Amino acid sequence: MSMESVITIRDLRVSYKDREVLKGINLDIYGNKITAIIGPSGCGKSTLLRCLNRMIDLADGARVSGRVLLQGEDIYSPKIDPVRVRFKVGMVFQKPNPFPKSIFENVAFGPRINGYKGDLSALVERSLRLAGLWDEVKDRLTANAYTLSGGQQQRLCIARALALEPEVLLLDEPCSALDPVSTMRVEETIAYLKERLTIVMVTHNIQQAARVADYTAFLLNGELVEFGETSRMFTVPKDKRTEDFITGRFG
């Protein structure tokens, strides 16, 4: 099976003022796979994720250098608009952040602003089904999103991102605010989704990476320590620091 790199990261550096938080990352994200980024807090894993859809541009005073190729196109090239990148690369955040609107309007938000000309109701239904939420909400699409439980809200946020039919979905510790049962549901959803798109997930939970990820990248102090297939990395880590981290000796 030939491996296609959907995102290619080359010598990516990010600094805030004088502090360098990413120190030259090289990484390939493969298509239709789940890649987990793990590491202790403050290692730069969220920053790395935010570089992949240029959300990093919104952070005050962040400077980015290096290249991030999305399907061969450098998303940091001056002629690329960050808004167009975000249209192609979806993102789900740490805490569920639905808009204070109805369930339907939450999912329809992206399609509406991006000029969707097809059948909007069908798209909303499709997205909610993909996120595994349809059966729970199909009778109350007009209810406010805040009436959902935390886990449902997070799956709604996934559906909202899926409605733009992105090629890549970024997940920033998507289960950190959820209980175990909701976490399980979200993980099932993620596993199901990799048939259709490429997923990059930041997690502080090593077990979660082991459960869902095909590939894992271990970040420490802004440097990529090790990257490889999850099964291999969790059994025979090449680097001593990786071994220390996954066995819980720090972080």
Place this chain on the structure above:
Amino acid sequence: MSRREDSFFPNLEGRKRLDLIFKLVFFSANLVGLSVLLLLLGKIVRDSWGWLDMQFITSFPSRFPEKAGILPAIYGTVYLMIITALFAIPTGIAAAIFLEEYAKKSKFLSFIQVNVYNLAGIPSIVYGILGLTVFVRWLNLGRSLLAGGLTMGLLVLPVVIVTAQEAIRAVPESLRHAAYALGATKWQTVRYVVLPSALPGMLTGIILALSRAIGETAPLIPIGALTFIRTIPKSPFDSFTVLPIQIYNWTSRPQADFRAIAAAGIVVLLIVLILMNSIAIFLRNKYQGRIKEI
């Protein structure tokens, strides 16, 4: 991929253009404020040009604009501020301490709080009517400095309370716990721990309140501040005038020369306000620095 390109028409160029246009529109809204400010200051300086001199500062009002001055208005404004401050500052701070440090969360407390917020929104002319009824007539203070000062005190009281409350609220809880742990009583904690750290914030609020009082005209009209006065008030029970009243009187006359001395009066009023606010900023920075050192 292909389905995506068939059904989404993001029209990014158009949206970005709209974004840029609105950004400029939103920015220009702020320019309106700035340009009016410059226009207003320019107009006033131009109108007053040549009229603002020592003679203007040291003379009494007169039927002849070239002889008229604001001496009694300056005295009146200063004396009025002293009375206002003596009344509003202790009362306001005491009320704030009670609301923040002593009162338990209750219906009555929230009633007082709502009342304070709403007092701040009552038109100043209504305070004038209150002052006329209560101070001038019921307490028989007459159309005096004292009646005016107390009226102004009531007007700025909510401002002092609210800003003092905010200053007290900003004092970290850990400082209070530290004091209690050393066996301090509630009042000792407030007196020696809370108040000193809340002082800069309170000071800013007080100067803000007094700036408001200096510029207010409307509440003193029912009190009966005079517009033509030949004496400087000697006691709190004397009649008086203040700068804004004097400015109002001169502005409302049709002759251009009176408008000019009104503008000169405005320049003096604005200089006083700028001085007060500079002091506020200076004090705030000084004390803030000190607290950080601790």
Place this chain on the structure above:
Amino acid sequence: MIKSGKDFGRERGIQLILAVAASFSVLVTAFIIISLFEEMSGFFREVSLKEFFTETRWSPLFNPPHYGIAPLVAGTMLVTVVAMIVSVPLGLASAVYLSEYAPDKLRRLIKPVLEILAGIPTIVYGYFALTFVTPAIRAVIPGTNVFNALSAGIVMGIMLIPMISSLSEDAMMAVPMSLREAAYALGATKLEVAFRVVIPAAMSGIVASFILAFSRAVGETMIVALAAGSTPKLTLNPLESIQTMTGYIVQVMLGDTPFGSIEYKSVYAVAGVLFFITLSLNLVGNRIVRRYKEVY
């Protein structure tokens, strides 16, 4: 250290003094209401409520006099509406710029300008209206009266910009960053984030800022006393001389109306209406502001 009984007495005494000071604010409200009502009752013994609220003329000096508040309320509303037409779009636009667009440096430059604008005494705005804005309007529309609602309304609107801007900005700043991020991640532009996410989420606070500004405009005195005229009139034409409720109070108070005369009492009736309108608006506005502060 064990506290002596004397210490406890002292603590109690201090607490009592503080409580009295806090209750004082309630006393002020009570006195406002009592003092207004006393003279108002005298007024309504001579003028019927029906005349006061349904008569369309306000002419206390004519014989026979007419005491219908409608023209004064209409005059107040005319100026207020002009002020809102100026201040709502400009204030809101300013708030959106400050909260969503402005880089930090520019923000720190703009905010003080707005604060200065807010700190300028209303008498100065009145002077500006009468000596600058009115001549400017008359240069463009020659038939305009020297005293008119338009000039007073425009200047009042400018005066209100900082208030609407800062209260609305507070409301927008209270919208969690995570909601903005969610929208940006879906490929929204700044404008779309502002209009589709931030403004709807901050709507109650924004409306509250309008209400409080409206209330402030209704009670504003010196600008209208100088620039709007003293002709109580039921008109929708902002180019005419009118009189507001506050303008009437100033007019009577500046004359030498004797205590106890019907004209003197009429001031209290007008002030009572003014108090009732502004208090109702403030109650609603402040309640909304406190509610959204609790939500986030």
